[in-house]
Amino acid sequence: MTYPSSEALQTWLEIATEAALAGGEVLRQYWGNLSEIAEKGRSGDLVTEADRAAEAAVMAVLLRHLPKDHGFLAEESGRQGNRQSPILWAIDPLDGTTNYTHQYPCCAVSIGLLWEGEPILGVVFNPIHQELFRAAQGLGATLNRRPIQVSTTSQLAQSLLVTGFAYDRRETQDNNYAEFCQFTHLTQGVRRGGSAAVDLAYVACGRLDGYWERGLSVWDIAAGIVLVREAGGQVTAYQGSPLEIETGRLLATNGLIHRAMVEVLSQVQPLAFTPIPLSDPLSL
Ligand code: IPD
Ligand code: CA
Ligand code: CA
Numbered sequence: 001m002t003y004p005s006s007e008a009l010q011t012w013l014e015i016a017t018e019a020a021l022a023g024g025e026v027l028r029q030y031w032g033n034l035s036e037i038a039e040k041g042r043s044g045d046l047v048t049e050a051d052r053a054a055e056a057a058v059m060a061v062l063l064r065h066l067p068k069d070h071g072f073l074a075e076e077s078g079r080q081g082n083r084q085s086p087i088l089w090a091i092d093p094l095d096g097t098t099n100y101t102h103q104y105p106c107c108a109v110s111i112g113l114l115w116e117g118e119p120i121l122g123v124v125f126n127p128i129h130q131e132l133f134r135a136a137q138g139l140g141a142t143l144n145r146r147p148i149q150v151s152t153t154s155q156l157a158q159s160l161l162v163t164g165f166a167y168d169r170r171e172t173q174d175n176n177y178a179e180f181c182q183f184t185h186l187t188q189g190v191r192r193g194g195s196a197a198v199d200l201a202y203v204a205c206g207r208l209d210g211y212w213e214r215g216l217s218v219w220d221i222a223a224g225i226v227l228v229r230e231a232g233g234q235v236t237a238y239q240g241s242p243l244e245i246e247t248g249r250l251l252a253t254n255g256l257i258h259r260a261m262v263e264v265l266s267q268v269q270p271l272a273f274t275p276i277p278l279s280d281p282l283s284l
Contacts, residue, residue, distance in 0.1 A: 001069070001086055009121055009136040012066065016089075016111045016123040017134060019061035023054040023093050023109040024127030027100070031128065037101050042167040046097045052076055054109060055093035062089060062111075075219045088114045092219035095124075096195030105129060110197035112222025117245065122223025124197045133201040133223075135230035143205050150233040150254035151206035156264075159209035159257050162191040162199045166215025176214060178271035182264050183212075200224025203252050204231035210253035210261055212238065218245055228252045238265040 004012070030050035040047050055076045062072065066089075072081045074091040089111065094100055096107030105128035113121035121136040133148075135141035141148050153159045161183050169175040184190045191208065193199045196216055202208040204227035222245065225235045234255040236243050240262040243250055251261055 003115060004087075004120075006136075006138060009139060012113060013121060013123070013134055013136050013139070015062065015065045016113070016121065017125075017132065018065070019058045020109045020111050020123045020125040020132070022061050023058040024125045026050065026054040026057045027094060027107070027109065027127045031100075032103055034101060043170065044098070045167040046101060047076065048094075048097060048101060050100065051094045051097060055091065058091055058093050058109060058111065062091075073219065075217070086116045088117075090114060090219040090222040092197065092217075095197040095220055096193075099194040104194065106193050106195050106198050108195055108197045108201070110219065110223045112219070112224075112226065114218070114222055114245070119222040119225040119245065122226035124201045124223050124227065126198060126201075131201075133204065133227050135204070135223075135226045137226065137230070139230070141204050141227050141230035143201075148205040148231050150203060150228065150231045151209050152256065153209040153254060154256040156186050156257050156260040157188070159187045160189050160191065160207075161187055161210045161212075162193050162202065162208045163211065164192060164194065164196060164199065164213045164216075166213075168215060173270040174214065175270075175273075177273055178268050179212065179265065181271060182268050183261075186264065196220040197224050200252055201227050203233055203254065204228045206231075206254070210251070210257050212251045212261065212265065214249040216248040216250070218248075221245065221248075221250060225250070225252070234258045236262075238262070 036049045069082045071085040071088045092110040095110045100107045108124045108126045111123045124133040199211045203211050235252040
């Protein structure tokens with residue numbers, strides 16, 4: 001198999017869009033109507049019938065229209081298709097499940113395409129706000145079919161950032177608390193969106209200037225990485241070196257504040273954090 005032509009990318013972008021819209025429709029139907037909310041093992045890592053139904057809707061469209069030799073990795077159902085293919089679709093049917101269960105409208109269907117491990121196409125759809133973000137390598141990035149670009153903020157002091165905290169934050173010192181404090185101190189603010197896909201999409205369209213996070217999975221970020229790069233931004237490892245997506249740790253910015261963020265991330269030390277012992281542990 002050779003690297004996909006721009007015609008192929010364009011066709012696959014339309015198929016991924018149809019799949020994201022189908023998944024989004026399912027998420028709209030279950031919005032405020034959930035009867036099943038379960039934990040997936042780690043405390044706080046939720047799954048609902050909406051996650052599963054949206055994934056089934058997304059996969060049905062992808063499998064119906066895409067070539068049979070593609071590989072797939074979906075959050076709830078795992079691997080299927082050709083494991084030897086240089087092409088891997090990474091699907092998160094509901095990124096921001098915690099927000100979704102609280103009807104906090106920051107969530108999305110995220111569909112990314114990787115070529116030999118490199119993200120090259122992405123669709124992120126927030127069905128509650130009806131915002132459709134799309135991008136493919138060399139074809140630019142759009143929001144509701146209009147071109148988007150990253151912000152022009154060049155000073156960390158003028159920037160608005162976003163981050164997140166992984167589900168293992170109570171079990172590791174690498175919990176992002178120190179980074180959060182440092183950037184809160186140095187910037188106009190740090191938001192915690194609760195959906196990595198939406199966080200990256202917001203950097204791509206310039207609502208936010210930078211995003212960093214650890215403990216992510218490929219389905220959380222594959223699509224969003226393409227959005228940021230195609231909108232003119234930069235995505236790397238924390239140290240500014242080339243991104244290795246499987247580390248689950250990334251820095252995405254408008255490019256202009258990238259060096260400053262690398263500098264902070266390279267110096268930060270874990271915070272000595274002692275949780276308050278509550279008198280009633282059940283209230284946790
Ligand atoms: C989560 C969201 C969140 C991030 C977590 C992810 P989920 O995905 O992207 O913003 O902080 O690390 O796991 O569980 O809602 O699909
Ligand atoms: Ca996710
Ligand atoms: Ca998910």
